[in-house]
Amino acid sequence: MSGPILQIALPSPLRRLFDYRAPAGLRLDDLQVGLRVSVPFGNRQMVGVIAAISDQSSVPVGKLKRASELIDHSPLLPDSLWKLCSWTASYYQHGLGDTLSSALPVLLRRGEPAMARQDMLWQLLPGAYPEHPAISRAPKQKEAVQTLSRHPHGLSHALISQWGLTRDALESLERKGLAQRIHQSPHHTSEPQPLLKETPLSPNGEQQAALDAITAGDGFHAWLLEGVTGSGKTEVYLQAIQHCLQQQRQALVLIPEIGLTPQTLERFRRRFSVPVVILHSGLNDRERLDAWIAARDGEAGIVIGTRSAIFTPLARPGLIIVDEEHDLSYKQQEGLRYNARDLAVYRAHLEQVGLILGSATPSFESLHNVQRGRYQRLRLTQRAGNASPPTIQCLDIRSRPLEGGMSRPLIQLMGEHLRRGNQVLVFINRRGFAPTLMCHDCGWMAECRRCDARMTLHQSPAQLHCHHCGSQRAVDRCCPKCQSQDLRPIGAGTERTEEHLTECFPDFPILRIDRDTMARKQAMQSMLARIQSGAPCVLVGTQMLAKGHHFPDVTLVAILDADGGLFSADFRGPERMAQLIIQVAGRAGRANKPGQVLIQTHMAEHQLLLDLTEHDYDRFAERELAGRAAAQLPPYSFMALLRAESNSSAQTNQFLDEACTLAEQLIASLDIADVELLGPVPSPMERRAGRYRAQLLVQAGQRSILHQLLHHWLAALEQHPLARRVRWSIDVDPLDMF
Structure with missing residues (x-):
């Protein structure tokens, strides 16, 4: 034997480990599971993680390559995070290497050392004073000593110019033994400070009851904090975190969108004196690694992040919070298709800490877990302060003329509020x-040349844009079918609504908030600052406005089209529609001004809308859950969706047909019952970005049975002759059936 065999997890979609000999000169004592190593892979070097150490391999030792270099001396991830990643790879039927890659910051995947960037500070040494003889004839050095004396814990090198100091003066003081440079983490706190910067708000009875339950728990507990919009869920989070920090432990807070990060960060930093770090895709690689290390080393007391932050290591974990737990953004839709909310539950269990799932419109899965006794339900039914729930009305727009998607009664009501x-x-x-854009003479519509979808007409700049594949083209000047020049925009989007509102209310600013206007960095923050000024204005936006924002001066919310989700082909359509309407409606009347919500609809008698106008999400959820139970749909059954796509529809369908046959054979050979195969069928949008897509749904009455089948099925599919010619993936617990 030529030494230990390392089983390396590499960032690859393959669900397997790769065997290598240990780097030359290393002993068994130098090796541990969880260390990064650099290895030759094909004609390049890759960074992998040691997943196991063995004394044997299925490959002859003489043919094994040797790992090039050991990068770490201690594992990057604590034991609980390693278990979380291993469980995630197993549950979502994904490669461990790819899973670990998703859990690590980009710089660590590239082999960079797991060290935070150090701040350089200038600090006076004992015996230095402004009248020191060594600087009597050096006014700039004397000024530097005076300035540094006001910063006993050090002045950041990045700030010296703001204080009128020069590097030459400081280096002269250093040579004379009067000053020194020190290096420390940017999150370092020089001395203990009071935990709170501001006094917490006095909780009402419901908030106090929730806090009593949360702070009384020890070990793993899961609480579903269901609070109407504006009920003060964030204040409960803050005071629960205060209790966590007082125990010298750390809190991890997940939020659904990057757009919520600035206001969340500002509120947490205003309340607490401990370092607060953020983790999301908007950071550069260095910022993300620094925050990750500050959390791992225990320097950051609070970590705020989007879904990938669930993999952030904590030195002293104490509490995990998932805000807006129902939000679809917690589900990763590409590659490793994990659900961060579900991983938060498993991680809290592994680390034996408390978990708070907060929402005004809880997911049906969470409500089902309450029914089964897995979660404890804490309810906030009153709005904080003097705020009262908004009144919700449906405006029947049948037979009413619409201008820019809006009816005349709505425009009049908006004018009154403004x-x-x-x-x-x-x-x-x-x-x-x-x-879309339509020819008024022959009915032609502008369609994407790469997708089974219509192109969206944009005005700024003028172009046709496919929101599915991203392709763009110039606006047609005449109909390519009949050559008519009478081309008309059909329907309304945010741009057209903004344009019409500008005509209706020329004296008031119209602020549009969507992905197009918020593309620039800091755009969301500057827009929110304008809104928070309180000046009368009209906000026009998409779902970006629906989540978690506090707009105290909004007194009217208008929902222009509530009918889209009422008859969705997806069984989750009504649930999502109800959540969206309630979340949007919750932006109205959040302070001491009464709020009003007007929903334009052609279906004013629909039961879902009737429930929502009475603020009765519970009754709606009970009815929908009963229907799901009768139809044996999630959460009363378990699903996995096999998706496939290729340049040929025949090839895609052939792969899925043979995959279906293989699954049927496995079901018979494994003697598995209560499993149903639905499909294969073309995806609702069969052609996207020039590729033909289809899917096969597997549904089982028990989770364990589903995973038993998936384990054998996917192993066989990876060896299938078509597996390399078709792009395919498995989505366990899919939330998007399309």
């Missing part, structure tokens, strides 16, 4: 000027 000095929010979940 003239009273208030703000109005108009919600329309479609970007662009119009959903």
